[in-house]
Amino acid sequence: MSRLLALSFLGLLATACAPRRPAEGAANEPRPDVVLEGARLRSFEGDKLVVSGTAARVLYRRAGGEVQATNVTVRLPPGQGTRSSPLPLEGGTEITAPNMDGSLASRQWVGTGGVVVRTGDGMVARTPKLTYDATVQRAHGEEGVTMKGPDYQMRADRFVLSAPDETFTFEGAVETVLGGATQ
Numbered sequence: 001m002s003r004l005l006a007l008s009f010l011g012l013l014a015t016a017c018a019p020r021r022p023a024e025g026a027a028n029e030p031r032p033d034v035v036l037e038g039a040r041l042r043s044f045e046g047d048k049l050v051v052s053g054t055a056a057r058v059l060y061r062r063a064g065g066e067v068q069a070t071n072v073t074v075r076l077p078p079g080q081g082t083r084s085s086p087l088p089l090e091g092g093t094e095i096t097a098p099n100m101d102g103s104l105a106s107r108q109w110v111g112t113g114g115v116v117v118r119t120g121d122g123m124v125a126r127t128p129k130l131t132y133d134a135t136v137q138r139a140h141g142e143e144g145v146t147m148k149g150p151d152y153q154m155r156a157d158r159f160v161l162s163a164p165d166e167t168f169t170f171e172g173a174v175e176t177v178l179g180g181a182t183q
Contacts, residue, residue, distance in 0.1 A: 032059035065104035078101025107134035137163040
C-alpha cells in the first residue's frame with residue numbers, strides 16, 4: 001500500500017512540475033530571461049549621455065538580445081542643430097509609446113500603439129508607429145504623422161526625425177496650416 005501511495009505521489013509531482021503547454025491560439029514566444037518592473041535607462045557614448053528613459057515593464061531575451069517594453073518614455077538630449085535651425089532646441093526631444101520592441105544587437109527600436117514625440121520648443125507629433133535607429137540617431141514613420149506647434153498644424157504621409165541636427169523631413173502628401181493653429 002505504501003509503495004502504491006509513493007508511486008502515486010511521484011506521478012502527481014511529475015505532472016505538477018512538467019512545463020505548461022501554451023493555451024490553444026496563444027503566441028508561442030520563448031519566455032524572457034529577465035523581467036524588469038519600473039525600469040530606468042541611461043545610455044552613454046563615452047562621457048556623453050545619448051539617451052535616457054523609463055519603462056513600466058521590460059522583457060529581455062539574451063539569445064537574440066531582444067527587448068520588449070511597455071509604457072516607454074525615451075529622452076534624447078538637445079542636439080547640435082543645423083545652420084537653418086535654432087541651436088539647440090530647448091530641452092531636447094521626448095518620445096513616448098505604449099509598446100516598444102527592439103534589439104540590442106541592431107540598436108533598432110519600434111514604438112507602436114500611438115507614439116508621441118514632443119520637442120522642447122512646443123512641437124507635438126503623433127504617429128501610430130515609429131522606428132528608431134540608434135546607430136544614426138534617426139527615427140522614421142511610414143504610417144502618417146500629425147503635428148501641432150505653437151502656431152502651426154501639419155499632417156504628412158511619412159517622416160524622418162534626425163536627433164543630432166534636430167530636423168524633421170516630411171514626405172508624401174503634406175498639409176500645413178500656419179498661424180493660429182486650433183486644437
